Amino acid sequence: MSAQPFPSRRTVLNSAGLAAVTICLAGCAPAAAGTTSSGSGPTTVKAAEIPVGGGRIVGQFVVTQPKAGTYEAFGYLCTHQNLPVQRVTDAAIVCGRHGSSFSLADGSVLTGPAEKALTRATVTADGDTLTIS
Numbered sequence: 025m026s027a028q029p030f031p032s033r034r035t036v037l038n039s040a041g042l043a044a045v046t047i048c049l050a051g052c053a054p055a056a057a058g059t060t061s062s063g064s065g066p067t068t069v070k071a072a073e074i075p076v077g078g079g080r081i082v083g084q085f086v087v088t089q090p091k092a093g094t095y096e097a098f099g100y101l102c103t104h105q106n107l108p109v110q111r112v113t114d115a116a117i118v119c120g121r122h123g124s125s126f127s128l129a130d131g132s133v134l135t136g137p138a139e140k141a142l143t144r145a146t147v148t149a150d151g152d153t154l155t156i157s
């Protein structure tokens with residue numbers, strides 16, 4: 025039996041389906057209500073969406089409100105292995121990959137293995153909209 029010079033119809037259809045899934049995973053995730061993000065550029069979020077004594081991951085940033093009316097922001101990449109942190113609790117910004125956690129107030133390390141604080145970002149308030157850059 026000789027090899028086929030062209031891919032079979034099944035191979036072509038499977039490849040097209042995989043490509044469609046890959047494209048959708050990259051661009052079909054719904055944005056959270058009230059937020060805008062354009063990759064690594066400035067991101068906006070409604071101040072009311074950031075809980076007092078907690079925070080949220082917004083685009084490529086973590087936005088916190090350690091006390092009422094005080095907003096802080098940090099890059100979302102854990103300083104241990106440069107992977108995205110996973111969640112924000114009422115106690116810390118948490119990277120569950122290896123257990124590091126960071127302060128809501130200044131991004132400093134609370135528990136390792138990370139040794140460096142999260143990278144600070146700038147928060148600018150305009151009415152009820154926060155712009156993070």
Ligand code: FES
Nearest residue numbers: 102104105119122
């Ligand atoms: S990448 Fe965050 S703790 Fe290892």
